Amino acid sequence: MGSLIITRTFIKYSLFAFNIIFWLLGTVLLVIAIWSKTEKGNLMDFNSMAVDPATVLLIVGAVMFWIGFFGWVGALRENVKFLQVFATSLVILFLGEAAVGILAFVMKEKVREVVEEHMFDAIKAYRDDSDLRDAVNVAQRTFKCCGVRNFTDWQENVYFKCCNEGIESCGVPYSCCKMDLQVNLFCGVKIMDYTTEEYCTNTNQYVPMNHIKKEVSADDQIYQTGCLVTMEGWFNTNLYYIGGAAIGVAIVQIGGVWLAQSLTHKIKSVSAGYYHQK
Incomplete structure (x- = not known):
């Protein structure tokens, strides 16, 4: 029972620390994006939302804020529903990043x-x-x-x-x-x-x-x-570093999902009375 509590506490606060950083980064990006939109206007007015840096920052910041908030509250309050939203959001984000990467490679000329x-x-x-x-x-x-x-x-x-x-x-x-x-x-x-x-x-x-x-x-x-x-030359020269950074981001995201799922499993197990003191 003691080892269970220690493990559960470690996972809980590891996930909490992970998400407080994630949430703070999202908040900072949101503040910068909102300031850019209200004070400076579109930094690159190409009549395309996709290439406006302020819009990109706004979207990325909002997504990070959303994910970080649910993970943070879910870990702190041990709320299973919030943890599930957090894990699902990370999985969707990971799949979206993978899809964008594959499309960019396949349609590189476009x-x-x-x-x-x-x-x-x-x-x-x-x-x-x-x-x-x-x-x-x-x-x-x-x-x-x-x-x-x-x-x-x-x-x-x-x-x-x-x-x-x-x-x-x-x-x-x-x-x-x-x-x-x-x-x-x-x-x-x-x-x-x-x-x-x-x-x-x-x-x-x-x-x-x-x-x-x-x-x-x-x-x-x-x-x-x-x-x-x-x-293009810089990108090709640093391709291995860029790939390594992408893999690092993927590992962090997968780690976040694993922590959320592990904590959810332990919360459900305790609630169901699966563990009992001998």
């Missing part, structure tokens, strides 16, 4: 097309949304890239298009530049060489990659590879 489309949308809206602009700059500086496929993709933005007469025309954002510590906001200005008659009459034609002013020396000044290509 996923790539969708990501590429939204990245071009981000380029087009670069000057219209300060949060989006910051996100793009961070991505380009982090992954040491420029544009989607290459730096000429910035011709999709009206401010950087060569046919525009503004100061940024025929250039790229400063985050495309190869800088270590000192930031030069004008290092990407007017780096391309073009002919008005050839490229401004055809709005669908880019200035070719090799049309860069000689004095700029683009190989030394800006990154030419696009972020989609660079990110």
